[in-house]
Amino acid sequence: MTYDPRIQHLLRRAGFGATAAEAAYYSQRGVAAAIDELVNFGRVADDVDARFAAGEPLSPSSVINDARQRWLFRMVSTRRPLQEKMALFWHNHFATAYSKVAGRVGGPEATRMMCAKSAEHPAGIRGQLELFRDYALPNFRDLLTEVARDPAMLVWLDGRANTKVRPQENFAREIMELFTIGVGQFVEADVYAGARVFTGWNLQQIGNRDDPNAFYQFFYNAAQHDTNAKAFSFAIYGNGGRTIPARAAAGGMQDGLDLIAALARHPETARRLARKLWSFFVSEVQPPDERFVEQIATVYLQSDCHMASTVRAVLLSREFQAQSSHFARYSWPVEYVARALKEVGYAGYPLNNALSPLSNMGQQLFEPPDVGGWTLGPSWFSTAGMLARMNFASNLVGRQRTDIGRAATGNGATPEALLSFYLDRLTPAPYERAAYEDLLAYLRGGAPWTGTEAQLRVKAPGLLHLIVGSSEYQLV
Amino acid sequence: MRGGVAAFTLGFAAPRFLCDAALAQGAGFRNLVVVYLAGGNDSLSMLVPYRDPFYAARRPTLAVPAGQALQIGTDSAGNELGLHPRLTGLKTIFNEGRLALIQRTGYENSSRSHFEGTDIWSTAKPESTQGPGWLGRYLDSIPAPVDPLSAWNTAGETPRALQAQTVAVPSILNPATYAFQSPNGTAEAENERACAIRMSSHLPIERPHLSFVNASAQAAFATLDRVAQVGAYAPSITYPNNGFALALRAVAGALSAQIGTRVFWVQTGGYDTHAAQNTLNGSYATLMTTLNDGLTAFYQDLSNQGLMNDTLVLQFSEFGRRVSENGSNGTDHGAGSVMMAFGGQVRGGLYGTAPSLSPDPANPTLENGANDVRHETDFRSVYARVLDQWLGTDSAGILGGDFRSGSPEFL
Numbered sequence: 001m002t003y004d005p006r007i008q009h010l011l012r013r014a015g016f017g018a019t020a021a022e023a024a025y026y027s028q029r030g031v032a033a034a035i036d037e038l039v040n041f042g043r044v045a046d047d048v049d050a051r052f053a054a055g056e057p058l059s060p061s062s063v064i065n066d067a068r069q070r071w072l073f074r075m076v077s078t079r080r081p082l083q084e085k086m087a088l089f090w091h092n093h094f095a096t097a098y099s100k101v102a103g104r105v106g107g108p109e110a111t112r113m114m115c116a117k118s119a120e121h122p123a124g125i126r127g128q129l130e131l132f133r134d135y136a137l138p139n140f141r142d143l144l145t146e147v148a149r150d151p152a153m154l155v156w157l158d159g160r161a162n163t164k165v166r167p168q169e170n171f172a173r174e175i176m177e178l179f180t181i182g183v184g185q186f187v188e189a190d191v192y193a194g195a196r197v198f199t200g201w202n203l204q205q206i207g208n209r210d211d212p213n214a215f216y217q218f219f220y221n222a223a224q225h226d227t228n229a230k231a232f233s234f235a236i237y238g239n240g241g242r243t244i245p246a247r248a249a250a251g252g253m254q255d256g257l258d259l260i261a262a263l264a265r266h267p268e269t270a271r272r273l274a275r276k277l278w279s280f281f282v283s284e285v286q287p288p289d290e291r292f293v294e295q296i297a298t299v300y301l302q303s304d305c306h307m308a309s310t311v312r313a314v315l316l317s318r319e320f321q322a323q324s325s326h327f328a329r330y331s332w333p334v335e336y337v338a339r340a341l342k343e344v345g346y347a348g349y350p351l352n353n354a355l356s357p358l359s360n361m362g363q364q365l366f367e368p369p370d371v372g373g374w375t376l377g378p379s380w381f382s383t384a385g386m387l388a389r390m391n392f393a394s395n396l397v398g399r400q401r402t403d404i405g406r407a408a409t410g411n412g413a414t415p416e417a418l419l420s421f422y423l424d425r426l427t428p429a430p431y432e433r434a435a436y437e438d439l440l441a442y443l444r445g446g447a448p449w450t451g452t453e454a455q456l457r458v459k460a461p462g463l464l465h466l467i468v469g470s471s472e473y474q475l476v
Numbered sequence: 477m478r479g480g481v482a483a484f485t486l487g488f489a490a491p492r493f494l495c496d497a498a499l500a501q502g503a504g505f506r507n508l509v510v511v512y513l514a515g516g517n518d519s520l521s522m523l524v525p526y527r528d529p530f531y532a533a534r535r536p537t538l539a540v541p542a543g544q545a546l547q548i549g550t551d552s553a554g555n556e557l558g559l560h561p562r563l564t565g566l567k568t569i570f571n572e573g574r575l576a577l578i579q580r581t582g583y584e585n586s587s588r589s590h591f592e593g594t595d596i597w598s599t600a601k602p603e604s605t606q607g608p609g610w611l612g613r614y615l616d617s618i619p620a621p622v623d624p625l626s627a628w629n630t631a632g633e634t635p636r637a638l639q640a641q642t643v644a645v646p647s648i649l650n651p652a653t654y655a656f657q658s659p660n661g662t663a664e665a666e667n668e669r670a671c672a673i674r675m676s677s678h679l680p681i682e683r684p685h686l687s688f689v690n691a692s693a694q695a696a697f698a699t700l701d702r703v704a705q706v707g708a709y710a711p712s713i714t715y716p717n718n719g720f721a722l723a724l725r726a727v728a729g730a731l732s733a734q735i736g737t738r739v740f741w742v743q744t745g746g747y748d749t750h751a752a753q754n755t756l757n758g759s760y761a762t763l764m765t766t767l768n769d770g771l772t773a774f775y776q777d778l779s780n781q782g783l784m785n786d787t788l789v790l791q792f793s794e795f796g797r798r799v800s801e802n803g804s805n806g807t808d809h810g811a812g813s814v815m816m817a818f819g820g821q822v823r824g825g826l827y828g829t830a831p832s833l834s835p836d837p838a839n840p841t842l843e844n845g846a847n848d849v850r851h852e853t854d855f856r857s858v859y860a861r862v863l864d865q866w867l868g869t870d871s872a873g874i875l876g877g878d879f880r881s882g883s884p885e886f887l
Contacts, residue, residue: 104752158751158804166803170750173588173809183589188844191588285685330685360649362632370514370748372591375633381689382634382647383696384654390672390693391657398659429686435675442671446664461659462668470675471689 003027007034008427009326012476013281014038014315015081017339020425035315039137039308041080048074049117061120061127062108064098068365069351071115071129075338076346086136086311087129088334089280092376094147094179095368096128096156104155105216112215113152114366122213123206128152129366137308140273140300141264144179148256149218151203157371160203160216164226167195174371180263182272186233193230197244197255200225225252236262264305270297277311282320283328284377292319327429327475330377333361335476336389340396340468343426345407349399357395360388381474390469397461397468405453408460412451415443422463428472439466506866509727509740509774509789510611510637511816513767515748516590517793518807519814520849521755522563522764523577523830527556530833534800538755538807548826551579555830561756562764565772566818574784575818576886578858579828580841582851586795586811590748593794598636600856600875610859611739612640613874614867624695625702627739628730630723635741644688644695645741651726652707656700673697702735709733712780713773720744721770728777731787738867744770747793751804775818785820788866788887790858796849799833799842812849815858817886827884828853857883 003023011018026034058066102110116127135143162168172194200221207214274296278288303309412418526542545558569575587593595605627645658665676693709729715721796813831841843850856879860871865887
């Protein structure tokens with residue numbers, strides 16, 4: 001039961017790992033067809049919410065921890081893994097933290113703003129996560145436009161208070177520094193001009209303040225829009241023009257759309273996205289290959305900011321497919337947890353159990369540390385982060401002990417047989433001889449090997465804990 | 477680590493985790509507690525120039541009135557200054573002569589970016605923020621073998637300032653839960669732990685990223701037992717129940733147990749006050765309460781145990797905020813800020829001079845069209861004093877240049 005390692009690699013990167021059934025399914029289709037199916041996820045039916053709702057009753061559109069469980073459930077069980085992986089990518093890219101939003105508008109409304117489905121909202125407004133899902137792979141410019149009008153973002157970066165009398169710089173700075181062109185590509189004066197561009201992009205509350213059904217929605221407040229011209233240090237228009245012209249207030253929203261379009265098609269945005277996609281999909285061990293960056297940036301620009309074409313090019317690239325890219329990333333905590341759940345099995349496992357460990361590993365969903373997102377790569381592996389991963393493995397394996405013991409029965413005639421059984425099912429990076437011998441020594445330790453059910457009930461969970469908690473398993 | 481992994485594992489000599497060696501290194505050693513106010517602290521609300529004729533005009537809703545500022549006298553230029561009204565405990569420490577306030581700290585061409593700004597303060601290299609942090613370079617300068625508990629980070633991620641080449645600094649948020657768990661009972665749990673320790677001891681040189689993760693696991697195992705002592709710490713006073721104060725409580729526990737740590741990192745966020753800053757009774761006031769109550773409890777707890785003479789607390793933030801408030805009753809990203817230092821051996825007082833808040837573009841104490849505070853003291857000269865006078869090392873070697881000249885003499 002050995003699966004195609006290229007498929008395993010693809011599913012670790014473009015998804016959250018694979019169950020045995022998924023690995024078999026995609027292996028049978030082959031790499032090219034698998035990429036095709038992952039990218040064109042709209043063709044695949046989505047029944048995750050119905051399955052989630054069939055579980056224990058939760059309130060994922062008003063209670064943030066329930067929303068975290070719902071997202072984790074989707075990561076683990078979706079048949080559209082790339083959509084979910086890109087939603088996670090965008091969540092980190094447009095990093096918005098629930099706590100600040102909740103501090104301003106209260107927990108239930110903040111949860112709704114962050115992650116409600118449109119059907120769960122009185123006015124059908126989708127939460128930010130739904131935005132990331134809907135725009136997982138379509139056009140980046142459209143995504144940027146939606147983000148600029150997104151209620152959670154308007155609270156998070158204070159756009160709701162951006163008025164012509166006193167422009168608010170927070171969103172204007174970050175849309176340039178973090179969401180598009182990056183530091184060094186703009187000057188302070190661009191931040192001030194950008195703030196004026198988005199004056200009047202505010203929020204309004206619908207319904208009485210005390211009404212539990214009251215909500216906030218985006219509102220272009222023409223009376224608060226600065227109608228003067230705004231000059232930038234970089235091209236805004238295709239003809240090289242750097243000044244957004246003075247406009248009547250009623251049509252002033254066009255200022256923001258012009259700036260967003262300019263930022264989306266800026267060549268440095270293309271390169272920054274290409275570098276981020278390199279780290280997210282290809283490798284954190286090798287720095288971004290400049291030829292790759294130019295190639296992917298070109299696809300992005302030539303496709304008019306189309307992310308599906310861009311991500312497809314990443315997955316089809318020689319660099320992505322290279323053997324040297326296998327296990328060349330440090331798994332994010334949610335990647336690690338989701339993959340462990342899929343590979344160890346999570347039948348009956350309360351996903352609520354994963355939330356505190358995720359926080360200890362340094363990644364609480366909907367709570368990035370700041371607008372720059374999480375610090376990725378080796379930074380996940382503080383001692384406490386590593387300990388939290390080992391301890392999550394312990395909790396998961398302990399809870400699933402019965403299933404694990406049952407599956408091991410008949411596969412543990414010798415310590416070597418048991419180890420080989422698990423190394424076929426789990427996907428750690430290859431063990432060096434010394435680490436492999438350590439695992440065998442663990443199995444041989446204590447009482448002599450009998451392979452009885454009683455022994456497997458102890459040794460199989462112990463071995464799984466060691467594998468899932470090992471450094472090799474942290475690499476994806 | 478940003479590309480530092482290869483360098484890290486090459487330099488990482490498997491340390492000899494000798495508890496006595498650590499104790500020998502630690503006993504009587506001075507320690508440094510760095511407090512980072514994340515988000516860019518509005519230092520004009522923390523150390524208030526309440527007599528400045530432009531102060532109230534430029535901050536109509538945010539200014540702290542003279543009658544409410546905790547007046548602490550004048551600086552060398554005759555500016556009258558006061559602490560934020562919630563900083564009552566810090567005022568007591570100031571009155572005891574143990575709190576130094578260093579005004580207008582920063583650097584030329586101050587970055588207004590949180591990320592670049594934090595990297596610059598963390599590496600002390602405004603020109604290029606590559607490589608280990610300034611405290612990491614200090615740790616790298618300690619003769620090998622370096623005790624893995626030489627530094628202790630109380631925040632989730634290892635902060636840039638503590639990233640080193642020869643030691644993986646442990647992140648210990650809560651000493652009580654810093655333990656290795658097992659799905660099995662005691663005897664088998666010990667077998668698992670022994671195996672995990674063996675597996676993490678392999679550092680294959682051709683797989684630096686795997687070795688890096690193993691080194692982190694190894695450092696975790698090497699620190700578990702000593703940290704467990706701290707988990708049982710009973711402080712001499714009650715700390716507030718918030719993350720910042722509990723982190724300081726853990727630091728006090730580590731100092732009390734003399735486990736040998738020299739550098740601690742504590743941080744508290746929420747300082748990016750673009751909107752609804754509400755200096756007197758809103759979000760900024762809450763920030764000041766958290767800061768004051770945590771630091772005051774720490775000071776009292778350590779003083780009660782006679783440990784404050786060995787302790788230096790150094791506070792910084794990645795930038796100050798704009799002089800004029802914005803339209804959302806907040807302040808945007810600025811430049812120069814205020815650093816604080818306190819401890820049993822600190823020469824307290826007001827260092828440097830407050831800015832004039834005059835909006836005249838020619839005002840030499842402001843920059844960026846008189847919008848932001850211009851630095852007067854290079855933050856690296858503060859680091860230099862800490863390195864030379866407190867940690868007893870050579871600041872020029874660690875900072876990559878001599879920043880002693882003009883350094884405020886708070887130590």
